[in-house]
Amino acid sequence: MPLTTDPRRRAAILSAPSSGWPLRLRHLLYGAVLLTAASCGGETTATEKAAATEEATAPAAAPAAKSTAPAAATPLNVSMFLELSGGMKGFMPVNTPATRPTEFQERVSQLASRTRSSPAVNDAQFLLALKETPTATDYNHFRSVVQGDTHEAALGTELPSMLENILAQPNAAGRVNVIVSDFVYGPENKAMSGQMPVLITDALATSVSKKQLAVAVLGETSAFRGSFHPAVKKKGREKVTLTNGKLPYYIWVVGPAAAVGRYVNEVMPAPGPQTQQAYFGLRFPKVPYAAVLTQVPPGSPLGPRQGGSVSFSQGSVSTSLDMADVKDTVNFAVALDLRQLPAAWRDPKFLSQNLQVALPGGEVRLVKNSVQALSGVAALPNYSHVLRLRLTALPKAGGRLSISLPAPGVPAWVAQWSTDDDNQPGPTPRTYRLTEIMTGLRDAFPPQLPPVFTAAFTLSNDD
Numbered sequence: 001m002p003l004t005t006d007p008r009r010r011a012a013i014l015s016a017p018s019s020g021w022p023l024r025l026r027h028l029l030y031g032a033v034l035l036t037a038a039s040c041g042g043e044t045t046a047t048e049k050a051a052a053t054e055e056a057t058a059p060a061a062a063p064a065a066k067s068t069a070p071a072a073a074t075p076l077n078v079s080m081f082l083e084l085s086g087g088m089k090g091f092m093p094v095n096t097p098a099t100r101p102t103e104f105q106e107r108v109s110q111l112a113s114r115t116r117s118s119p120a121v122n123d124a125q126f127l128l129a130l131k132e133t134p135t136a137t138d139y140n141h142f143r144s145v146v147q148g149d150t151h152e153a154a155l156g157t158e159l160p161s162m163l164e165n166i167l168a169q170p171n172a173a174g175r176v177n178v179i180v181s182d183f184v185y186g187p188e189n190k191a192m193s194g195q196m197p198v199l200i201t202d203a204l205a206t207s208v209s210k211k212q213l214a215v216a217v218l219g220e221t222s223a224f225r226g227s228f229h230p231a232v233k234k235k236g237r238e239k240v241t242l243t244n245g246k247l248p249y250y251i252w253v254v255g256p257a258a259a260v261g262r263y264v265n266e267v268m269p270a271p272g273p274q275t276q277q278a279y280f281g282l283r284f285p286k287v288p289y290a291a292v293l294t295q296v297p298p299g300s301p302l303g304p305r306q307g308g309s310v311s312f313s314q315g316s317v318s319t320s321l322d323m324a325d326v327k328d329t330v331n332f333a334v335a336l337d338l339r340q341l342p343a344a345w346r347d348p349k350f351l352s353q354n355l356q357v358a359l360p361g362g363e364v365r366l367v368k369n370s371v372q373a374l375s376g377v378a379a380l381p382n383y384s385h386v387l388r389l390r391l392t393a394l395p396k397a398g399g400r401l402s403i404s405l406p407a408p409g410v411p412a413w414v415a416q417w418s419t420d421d422d423n424q425p426g427p428t429p430r431t432y433r434l435t436e437i438m439t440g441l442r443d444a445f446p447p448q449l450p451p452v453f454t455a456a457f458t459l460s461n462d463d
Contacts, residue, residue, distance in 0.1 A: 075122030076176050076259055076267070078115050081166055082108070083129040083181035084145060085156030090226030090242060091182070091249060094148035101147070104222035104249055108146050108180055110269050111251070112139065115178070120266045127169075129162055129181070130154045134169065156229075159185035159437070160203035167207040167254065176255040176263045183250050184422070184432055186231025196433055200440025207254075208281070208444045214257035215441060216264050216342065219276035219417060221246050221429050230422045231432035237423055248417060248429035257282050264342050276413045277344040278438065280445055282452060284340050288382060289403075289455045291321060292333040307331060308391075313460060321401075323394050324462040330391040331367070334403065335374070335383035336455065345405070345452070346384065348372055355387070358402050359459070361395035391459075398460040407449035414438045 082088075091104035101109075116124045116139050126142035127134040131154050137145075145152070157165070159181075166177060187193050207213060224247040228240045253260050253268075261282055271277060293310060308325030310332045312318055323330050338346050345351070348371045357366050370388035374380055389401070418434035431437075 073120070073262065074259075076120055076263055077123040077171075077174065078121050078176045078178060078263065078267075079125045079127060079169065079172070080112060080115055080142070080178040081127045081129050081134055081180065082142065082145065083156065083162065083179075084150065084153050085129075085229075086153050086227065087156055087184060087229035088182060089150045089153050090224040090228060090247070091222055092146055092148050092150050093225045102223040102225070103220065105146055105148075107220060107222075107269065109143060111178070111180075112142060112146065114267050114269065118267045120262060128152065129157065129166065129179075131157055132161065132165060134166055158187065159183060160199045163200070164203040167204070173207060173211040173213065174256065176253060176259050178263075179252040179254065181250060181252075182247065182431070183434070183437060184229065184231050185437060186233070186432060193433075196436040197440035197443060200437055201443045204441060204444035209446065212257070212281070213254055214260040214279070214281035214283075216253040216260055216282070217278040217280075217438070217441070218251045218253075218268075218271065219248055219278075219413070219429070220251070220272075221248050221274065228425060230425075232421050232423045234423050240423065240425065242425065245425055246427070246429070247425060248431050250431075261340060261342070265340070271343050276411075276417065277342060278411050278414065279342055279345070279408070280442060281407075281449070282342070283450065284453050287337055287340055287453055289334060289336040290383070291457065292335050292380070292386070311462075313458075319456065320458045320460065322460050322462045323391065326362075326391055326394040326461070330394075331388065333370075333386055333388045334455065335380050335386045337383045337385075339384045341452070345408075346373070348385070351385070351387075351405070354405060354408065356404050356406060357389060358404075359391070359394070359399050362391065362399050362401075362459075363393035364389055364391045364401060366390075394459060394461050396461055398458065400456055401459050402454055402456045404454040405452040407452055410435070410438045410442050 091102055093099075093102065095101055095105075112126065115121055124139070125136060126139055127136050128142070128145065130152065141149075156162075162181070163179070166172070166179060169177075185196065187196070187199070192199065204215075208215060224242050224245050226242065228242050228245070228247065230237070230240060251268075253263055255263070261284070291310075291312070293312065308323060308328045308330040310324075310330050311322045313320035313322050338351075352366070352369070352371045355366060355371065357364050367388040367390050370386075372386055374383055374386055380386070387403075389403075391401075415435055417429050417431055418436075419430035419432060422430055422432040
């Protein structure tokens with residue numbers, strides 16, 4: 001079936017079944033436009049068979065997506081803080097040839113090394129959070145502390161004060177601030193325990209909200225050998241000695257949204273399968289996307305069935321699409337490059353559950369199970385994901401179709417890791433009132449955060 005000479009009919013006549021997105025493409029016409037932003041694992045991939053078919057039938061020279069990355073990204077300036085209190089020493093025992101480092105020691109050492117050596121980082125500073133004021137140190141000493149030289153450990157500073165002091169450092173608002181701590185917080189004034197969310201919000205609001213910073217939170221677990229200092233003190237159990245226990249710890253990354261996103265993706269080690277993630281204030285103003293429109297040969301699984309059609313307005317790739325016979329269903333795909341997003345937000349399952357599509361005055365939905373990661377599809381080298389939309393009604397005067405990812409709130413794992421009594425550490429990671437800490441963090445941002453991204457098309461009715 002040759003390509004039509006009518007530019008408006010260089011189109012896809014797609015009415016594939018509602019389950020999934022086949023990726024065998026032929027005569028692919030595609031392009032890219034920019035996402036406009038209003039704001040924050042294991043990915044499934046296209047099948048090898050689909051990729052092979054697509055590669056064999058794709059045009060020899062498909063147009064490349066317009067790059068939205070800056071010509072030269074601004075190097076990152078990073079300050080890495082390690083809480084060095086008595087309660088943290090158990091994560092950092094002195095090891096011998098007969099013992100293995102804890103997971104904490106391995107990961108934090110790797111993180112410090114990558115921060116120091118990454119070409120994305122211009123300036124790396126290392127500091128110990130001791131008492132009230134963070135103390136600068138050199139990389140070698142910082143690494144020695146992580147490997148067990150904890151003789152400087154001091155009485156810990158209460159969490160709100162520690163956060164406030166860190167973010168009060170010179171130029172903190174323009175740097176990436178990496179904070180490593182167990183985030184155990186039991187107010188010395190027990191009457192303030194009920195105010196934990198407000199205390200955390202107050203410690204962060206001036207820096208985070210007013211200066212429009214973003215925060216990434218990664219939750220990890222590690223072997224712990226030593227004295228654990230619970231927030232809930234009980235008679236005879238002010239400290240709990242652990243010889244082979246596991247406890248949670250956290251890495252917070254605070255800074256300008258673009259810098260936090262780059263640090264998480266380019267500098268930090270890849271999240272492990274058990275790493276928990278939460279992100280607040282991240283936004284991605286320029287992420288490529290494109291409508292994928294095709295004509296397919298007779299007998300193709302994507303071949304025409306009873307349905308409408310979609311074509312590029314004015315015969316060229318744009319954000320304007322012409323629709324025909326929408327009442328019979330118009331079904332087409334959109335490719336996006338989401339590699340700037342954190343790993344947790346690139347997961348197709350997460351996207352399927354959280355993406356929103358809208359067409360005021362019309363009817364559109366995201367086809368079930370259609371969000372997939374792209375891998376080995378030669379015709380779409382500049383995209384990471386694909387999804388399929390199904391339109392069944394369009395306003396007579398046309399309309400604006402949008403795909404957006406709303407800013408997520410506090411994720412469900414936080415409640416699972418939270419406890420009101422941390423005096424008896426068990427096999428499941430638990431942090432005293434973690435829910436209140438994370439609620440306080442979320443409340444440091446405006447109540448209504450704009451979407452992480454919005455992709456929009458202008459639709460016209462060709463009937």
